[in-house]
Amino acid sequence: MTAVHPALRARRRRAALRNLAFLSPWIIGFSVFFCYPLLSTVYFSFMHYDGFNAPVWSGGRNWSYVFTEYPLFWPALRNTLWLVVVMVTLRVVFGLGVGLLVTRIRTGAGFFRTAFYLPYLAPPVAATMAFVFLLNPATGPVNHVLGGIGIPGAGWFTDPHWSKPALTVLAVWGIGDLMVIFMAALLDVPREQYEAAELDGAGAVQRFRHITLPNIRPIVMFAVVTGVIQTMQYYTQPLVAGKVASGIIGNSGQQFEPGYPDRSTLTLPQLVYNLGFQRFDYGSACVVALVLFVLAMAFTALLMRRRNGFLSAED
């Protein structure tokens, strides 16, 4: 073993310290805002804790309560998974579709881009309340129009079979963010590739499949992964829709049934709030939060494992 010269060792130490100094904002942020909350969540998931009295070790009691006794957990999990699969898929498909459309439009492109982007800027609470009004089965204009052309309108936010599709319609309406991202990616696809394909006789579908899609795959991947994470955190819209549609928005002492109608709009983040900040059962809330975390990690890992087949080396 050869001894390292003291001057070299000092230089290496200084370099290491400099690197650490540059990294320290990230290290501090990661420790304070990720590691500490995560470890705390794990710790409190094994505690009985109401926020007032000292936490008491309860072993796996919170875990068994959430999984076997709390009646809202499984419906919330099913709803969250449904939304992840359907809502994310439709948002990506429509985002890409609208992106393709607005990049092809030659007249009034600015107007259409603005028109499709604007809904994304609407505050979630206001947008949701507007949709509950528009889709009101008795007085909403959507069902009036549908009735006018002979189609019986759905119950939308008041029908457990239609409430999640109604939320999906709301989410698809606000695809302005994805449209902009896809539009930028689509405009970046080299024109010469399309010209070469056209010379080879490729049709529109073939051009999309063999040129457009391979070029924008990293963006599709980004949209799917961020979409999954956002949908796992889906809270405001289903809560507002449930409250407004159920009629329980006042504060007269009425107990709110989360997930109206029939638990169909219940999502896991709503359970975290219900357990943690309404029942003050922090332990069980931590269990649900950990389930969400594990699910988000699993989905992301699954998608990243597909990365090799999905992204090229240059990506």
Added chain:
Amino acid sequence: MSRLSKAAALAASAAALALLASACTGQSSPGATDDASKDVTITFWHGWSAPSELKAVNADVARFEKLHPNIHVKVQGNITDDKINQALRAGGPTAPDVVSSFTTDNVGQFCSSGAFADLSPFLAKDRIDPAATFPKPMLEYTQYQGKRCALPLLGDAYGLYYNTKEFAAAGISGPPKTLSEFDADAVKLTRSTAGGYSRLGYMPDFHGYESVPGHLAAQWGVRYFDAAGKSQVAKDPGFAAMFGWQQRLIASLGGFAKLEKYRSGFGDEFGAKNPLQTGQVAMGIDGEWRMGMARAAGMKDLAVAPFPVPDDQASTYGKGYITGTITGIAATSTKKNAAWELVKFMTTDTDAVVSFANAIHNVPSTLAALKSPKLDPDPAFRTFIGIAQNPGSTTTPPSVNGGAYQVTLQDFGYAYESGKAKDLRAGLAGVDQQVDKDIAQAQG
């Protein structure tokens, strides 16, 4: 670093963080050592937000400050229970000293967790006997398992609102007193159209604003828990009778789907388009506040009566569901003696209670105030005073996990009224099991 060392370092970090987390538990101390005769400022949080309500609260506080020149009250309105809970847990200098809440459902949580200070020593110190001061249901909903951590600050009584014009047009001479009369009137007042209704006699669905299981079951004089604190909705025959009655009424009015579609077109409960005020329904169960709102909206055809009772309990006509606003002292307050002076004034001073009740249009919450000649003589308001004083009137009891047991019962109600749950007995037994499990979990 070896793999073992890394694991040990990780475990040590986790343990250190866990210890750090466990240290931050916001303990509260129950002592009251402040001198209420010295100059002091206390904070009072309440939930009222309408200008007329704020005026009434501020007037009440001004009367208090005149009587106690050394105690200054900083009033914060429009506070919800969520905000109260967070502030009480956080503590600190910005946390409130005196808190009031519109819902009685959280009293069990406030008392059992220690969020509110025990008021018994203060009551004893001033020789106030709660049983001789407050009506029985209000006494019940302001304590939990013998610990009195709150006092009633105005009450709410529920009764039957009915449209006199529609009654006259339908040839109905007066408000129904039994449920069979009520059902017949509801059908008589209903006008169906091809797809719905042009007017409905009564909206029986459990999302029909105040027509929730807890409010209706009071007419059967139900008890939610047995002496051991176990849920007993399957054992108390009143619950099954209430659900059976509601089911029959739904069927006679056109069925759940048709009613739900009609209900979805109702305006906000607390807005001008409340179905009672728009004439979409001819009868409804509601609290005493509705009359003031209806009159403010220019409606003159609304009258009130006690909600009808089951036919086999006709002699108990006049009773109803009672709840109300509660007030207490934050356990984290360092000015509990001064805070108690405000609580005592607002809840036990007859003139203060009466003038506040008149201004807010709520039912007074002391026995003396209920009999006060200064009380609003409006016949509609007097109807609710009668319900509040009726010995048969009941409330929903406090529970360690707040109103979770009512949500469970409501949840079953939604499943039963829609036909999703068909077996009433099994469903109520399931409610009992779930309520007991939830309470066991909350107790730890």
